[in-house]
Amino acid sequence: MATTGEPEERPSRGRRADARRNQQALLTAAAKVFVASGVDAPIRAIAAEAGVGMGTIYRHFPTRSDLVIAVYRHQVEACAEAGPRLLAEADSPFTALRRWVDLFVDFLVTKHGLAQAMQSGGGGFDALHAYFLDRLVPVCGQLLDASVEAGEIGSDIRAFELMRGIGNLCVGRENDPDYDPRRLIELLLRGLRPPRS
Amino acid sequence: MATTGEPEERPSRGRRADARRNQQALLTAAAKVFVASGVDAPIRAIAAEAGVGMGTIYRHFPTRSDLVIAVYRHQVEACAEAGPRLLAEADSPFTALRRWVDLFVDFLVTKHGLAQAMQSGGGGFDALHAYFLDRLVPVCGQLLDASVEAGEIGSDIRAFELMRGIGNLCVGRENDPDYDPRRLIELLLRGLRPPRS
DNA sequence: TTAATATACGGAGCACTGCTCCGCTTTGTC
DNA sequence: GACAAAGCGGAGCAGTGCTCCGTATATTAA
Incomplete structure (x- = not known):
């Protein structure tokens, strides 16, 4: 079963002080290790970095997903909240969509292995997959709907499919000069435009 | 170092009979196990299925890539050879490209985990990645060039990038009714069309 | 302050996997 | 049949995920 939960949302009221500290x-340790070794770094390494035992890490974050979600929650939230804002600010819904996708891609490609993990790769990442989708698909859907309404999009693509495709395109070794996911995503977005009359 | 290989190309002349048998x-065993458990199935499982020891499998196929390549070589070759043929047969280069991509996608999505492995996921799959690229990028490039020449493509995408994007889009659990990589790949191809005049 | 209890900690240990290494077996040859 | 080369098998080591439970600590009550 996927743990749904916000372990660090409630700031640990009523729990023991050492538990909160740990x-x-x-x-903090996970954030550091993720940067250095990716989100599938050995759990032991994170525990060591934090100076705690294996039991402690599993008690606080039963699955890898829980830990990754906790580490990146703020940024995912920021991305989710940017959707409506861009829609209000931008010239057109499609421009907003484009910018939002850019934001999302920026987030993904700077996190070593996150894009891979976000696609239900089959590790302990199921909850992570669910979290991203639950949080961002509605936002993407809103941008998509607005673009359709404005007649800027011809295709009947669904938000889930688009997001999954974008995520997939971001998978792979970062800093590869021969592969820029943004270029392909731009192509994908261009493919959404309505057929020429 | 990546083994460049063709271990089964030369039909084992001059080697001992038991080696050839094994x-x-x-x-055969690997093909069966790949279908059942994907291309990252435990090496032990393949050895067991074949009724040989660990040493034997590593002697014949030093890396996982070597084994995967050997198992799927025929199909990759068929895909590579289909390129020029389609170019000759189809109405237009872009139609040929589209059909070829279809072929490639068919191949990828029916092999559990192959698309994932083909993107240098970082396992023992480096040689596999190189093999796919060496063999298919030139074919894709030919189709792409012909399409550009015919004025059917406006973008300056390179073959490597396109293939990598297609491969990436095919990554993920097969048989997911909510995600059809073909739809996104169609969008991608549509995005290649020249901008409306 | 001290005692009692719930809470949390730590890491040994098991299962699984990749890969190596080397003593033993089989094959081909004379 | 004897011999060397070729090949085989699997024990064993290292890395990892995850659990389990004896021990330590924080908190509360007296």
Whole structure:
């Protein structure tokens, strides 16, 4: 079963002080290790970095997903909240969509292995997959709907499919000069435009 | 170093009879296990299925890539050879490209985990990645060039990037009714069309 | 302050996997 | 049949995920 939960949302009221400290230390350590070794770094390495035992990390974050979600929650939220804002600010819904996709891609490609993990790769990442989708698909759907309404999009693509495709295109070794996911995503977006009359 | 290989191309002349038998048994066993458990199935499982020891499998196929390549070589070759043929047969270069991509996608999505492995996921799959690219990028490039020449393509996408994008879009659990990579690939191809005048 | 209890900690240990290494077996040859 | 070369098998090591439970600590009550 996927753990749905916000382990660090409630700031640990009523729990023991050492537990709170350890949870914070784990988040900090995980962020550091993720940058260095990717989101599928050995759990032991994160525990060591935080100076705690294996049991502690599993108690606070039963699955890998829980830890990754906790580490990146703020940024995912920011991305989700940017959707409506862009829609209000931009010249047109499609421009907003384009910018939002850019934001999303920026987030993905700077996190080593996150794009891979976000696609239900089959590790302990199921909850992560669900979290991203639950949080961002509606936002993407809103941008998509607005673009359709404005007649800027001809295709009947669904938000889930688009997001999954974008995520997939971001999978792979970062810093590869021969592969820029943005270029392909631009192509994908261009493919959404209505057929020439 | 990536083994460049063709271990089964030369039909084992001059080698001992048991070695030839085992190699064949391994190919058969691997094909079966790949279907059941994907291309990243435990090596032990393949060895067991073939009724040989660990040493034997590593002697014949030093890396996982070597084994995967050997198992699917025929189909990759068929795909590579289909390129020029389609170019000759089809109404237009872009139609040929479209059909070829279809062929490629068919191949990828029916092999559990192959698309994932083909993108240098970082396992023992480096040689596999190189093989696919060496063999298919030139074919794709030919189709792309012909399409550009015919004025059917406006973008300056390179073959490597396109193939990599297609491969990426095919990554993920097969048989997911909510995600059809073909739809996104169609969008991608549509995005290649020249901008409306 | 001290005692009692719930809470949390730590890491040994098991299962699984990749890969190597080397003593033993089989094959081909004379 | 004897011999060397070729090949085989699997024990064993290292890395990893995850669990389990004896021990330590924080908190509360007295």
